[in-house]
Amino acid sequence: MHPTQKAILQLLENAESIPLKLRWIGREVGEEHPQKIKYHLHQLEKMGAIAIDMDKKEIIKNSNTAEGAFVSLPIMGAANCGSATALAEDRIEGFMKISQGLLPRSSKNLFVLRASGDSMNNLSDSSLENKTIDDGDYVIVEKIEEPSNKDVVVSIIDGYANIKRFFHQGTDIALLSESKQDLPPIFIHEDDADKYQIAGKVVKIIKQPRFEI
Secondary structure: OOHHHHHHHHHOOOOOEEEOOHHHHHHHHOOOOHHHHHHHHHHHHHHOOEEEEOOOOEEEEOOOOOOOOEEEEEEEEEEEOOOOOEEOOOOOOEEEEEEHHHOOOOOOOEEEEEEEOOOOOOOOOHHHOOOOOOOOOEEEEEOOOOOOOOOEEEEEEOOEEEEEEEEEEOOEEEEEOOOOOOOOOEEEOHHHHHHEEEEEEEEEEEOOOOOOO
16 A cells, blocks of 8 residues: 555544545645645545545545445454564555445454464354464454453554453463464563553454365
8 A cells, every 4th residue: 555545544543534635635644746645535435445525525434334335444464373473563455345244233443454373273252253263364353452351352562463362360461372282371460561552352253265176
């Protein structure tokens, strides 16, 4: 995705809409040519990332509230399912078009990560349809800051993303793998809780299609 398109989406990160003012957007994203802003808005609209309301002169971020509609969720890169070795950068690699009916109805602020690794390949969770997370699968994540005990979460540790089962142990935290291998958990003391971040909770697993020839 073009850097200008990423910058426009960042403007919408914490807003339901922004004004359709090409010069203002250009100043905000560092692009002085209004026609280039117009081009990038058109590309984002084609992707399904934004909608443009010409009556209100507003740009609206993609919403997953339309009943039965297809939505485009941003793919934010990869998350490792083993030791945290996949860099978690706040960047959009593309969009996944998915039917609204496949998404949890109560979930908002969704994004997609591509799973890398196999330490959640023995996952069993009824809320996730008892699907495992295998290398190459996609996970749909809801942005939250405070998960519940036993949620499957995406966490950021030392700048790297990983997918693990979240456990409270008293006041401390444990992040557990659910793998066919014997993999050690990650333990976080309460005094170090500010050194990691919960990026969100896994709410849907999309299995990578695997065709037999």
